[in-house]
Amino acid sequence: MIQPEPQSIGLSSLLNNIESGRIKIPQFQREYVWEKKAASQLLDSIAKGFPIGTFILWETQEELRSVRNIGNHLLPDTPVGHIAQYVLDGQQRITSLYTCFKGLSINKNGKMEDFSDIYLDLEAEEDGEIVTIDYEMGKPTRYIKIYDLLYGKISTLAKIYTEEGLEKIDFYKARFTSYQFSSVVLKNAPLEVATEVFTRLNVGGKTLTLFEIMVAKTYDQEKKFDLAEKFDLLMDDIGEDYKTISSSTILQTISLILKKDCTRKQILKLDKVSFIEIWEPATLAVKKAIDYFKNQYGIPVSKILPYDALLAPFSYFFFYHPDRPLDRKKEYLQDFFWRVALSERYSSGVETKLGQDVKKIEKILDYQLPSYDYEVNISADKIIEQGWFSTGRSFIKALLCLFASKGPKSFADNTKVHIDNAWLQIATSKNYHHFFPKAYLKGKEDEYYINHILNITIVDDFLNKRVIRAKAPSIYMSDFKRNNTELSKTMESHLIDLNNFGIWDNDYDTFFNKRAELISKELNSKLILKNKKPIADS
Known part of the structure; x- marks a missing residue:
């Protein structure tokens, strides 16, 4: 059973869990987009004891492709013996907290933005702006950097601030360090459920694609397998003529080869080890199918291919039949191609129909003419x-x-x-x-x-x-x-x-x-x- 578990966590534990690799940001999360002003307002809410929302974390033993770098700080892998918690909701807030409290800079669109330049105004009223990015030159005793507030040595601070200022520093430091962050940990949830939760939480934001999920799921650092990089290399190998082929078609092809089924649910269930092992021979079959479309059917570019999905059953064929087909197989394949294209078969329910059509391809592999429950009208x-x-x-x-x-x-x-x-x-x-x-x-x-x-x-x-x-x-x-x-x-x-x-x-x-x-x-x-x-x- 899936057990959402409400928890609270202090600042020190939160930062330690991020820095040690126990809390991770999955790669399918969007880029960090908050401006420094938004981050300062988040810290201002904490300084006032306001709630800042709940973090939704997914606890799993699955190793996902995750963001390795926050600000200018490289995060480690999850320690051996520990279970990772992936952030499903709250990435912007968690990244802001870590970046501000660690005094890091973030590269945004090629420009470094220093998040250590966020200050606490020691003269601000409780209902005013306590945390700010507006620093008044000439008043060094009025402001203290958030990083110095948390980690500055008393002996050093005593040389700068008055006794009243030091009391306020201690007061707000206690506010930050004693603040309890609300979280809900999703335990025992399979990947498809976790990503469904993510998608629902991000309504109006980024729509998570199946490919992005599979990039995260199939990542394996030890085997140096990164699906995003592998797909880019495949597209480079294929070349410009067929570069419009979609990533979903490649996923469908691999799922058909492994399970004879390519529904979203099935693709998400694919075993990572099997996926990685099949990648090279499966993508070789894809390239052979493309060559066949070009050389046998005279289709020079993918833009006029009736459906990207046609590549999946043909790749399935070439996975099990590496050589160029002759005799009846050649004729049966041609018949299959034109039937699908002219009947507009893949205009709806494509995943289900691909699963059905794999059986037709298997008949062709066995020198049998498949039977079709639809006719194609090609009259003038x-x-x-x-x-x-x-x-x-x-x-x-x-x-x-x-x-x-x-x-x-x-x-x-x-x-x-x-x-x-x-x-x-x-x-x-x-x-x-x-x-x-x-x-x-x-x-x-x-x-x-x-x-x-x-x-x-x-x-x-x-x-x-x-x-x-x-x-x-x-x-x-x-x-x-x-x-x-x-x-x-x-x-x-x-x-x-x-x-x-x-x-x-x-x-x-x-x-x-x-x-x-x-x-x-x-x-x-x-x-x-x-x-x-x-x-x-x-």
Whole structure:
């Protein structure tokens, strides 16, 4: 059972517990953001005996990634034989107390801020500002630094302050040292409960991500495993082309490999030792899956991948099948990819569906064609119906993957169009060219049919901006034809038949319908439909 236990702790014990490593600040806490004025007001409340709120601490034997440095003071690991208490609520207050009472400086945005410059005003009235950052030069006997108040030698202080001043110093020192700080210690709580408590306590503040929790949970100093650093290295290895892949997808992949389940609850339950051991082979499988997307499916960048989550089942496949698949496995994988992408399967309930799809991947690993409880409509009519161009939709991204897989060539000279993540972030990118320019069609067609995936090609930015603009297709294509003797082949790379799509007559209806039919045919070749037989093993 979870037992929240109210406790009180004196200043000396609180500071000792922080300094010795028994009270720790988990890495998922936000940065220290308080200004020195806020810290002085906290100390002012203590000097007056006011309550300053309750600290919520989580007592656990789990070793979490924690903040190692407060101010300019490096904190040690939790002593052997002691249980750590992680701060779930009260981090700003605890950090302020420790920093002020130890007279430390804090680096905030590259600027050192000295928290030892907080003073007690010995002449202040009880209802006035007793603790302050406003020090009046020329009145050294009126103020004393908080650090000196607590730790200054009497012999030294007696040389500066009057007898009345020394009495006030003793009075306020007793106020600080006898103050009892209220805390609630959460014992016997699993990580998922502790982080849920943290999230609820921080409503309106920072939302704690699953990745941040797992960074804390899987940290192992002895094994030099830091998930945050490992993820950054993985992204560097993957490179810019697939750098938009999310950290949650990597966590889902590892959980699928370990448990065939990737719900948040399951990920939080993953054993730290198993997680660390599986990291290298699992992320190698991720890189192999990315290479497969690039080389087999012609998807050069992650921005047009219908779902990041598609990487998880493919990584699962390559974890158990390190080599490039041939024969039926290759065909079954292709069928799986396009079914998920075109059906918009991962648009909801993705964690549950990934758990289901792992079973399909296992069938593929065993040379079996999975059964699907849903059909995919790839008819020309369906493409027309679902084709409003928005790069946030998986169906549209699937068709962009199809376009990219054809290796689109430049209209100008038949060289390959470079596709970059930075280009493809928004639908208004200049690299998405409306083959019949929007300005040309305005007033002639409904906006839905103008801004449609069937009217989109992927071109060079320079070409779109400066050459095509709002010209009729027959005009700008005639210009390209004079310089590009392979223009017909160029247009084939865009799934456009130069001579049979009504281009020379500026016939948009013909172009629109013919391209829908050709794209439908291409998609049909990638799926294993009921009337098609899978290929035999090679």
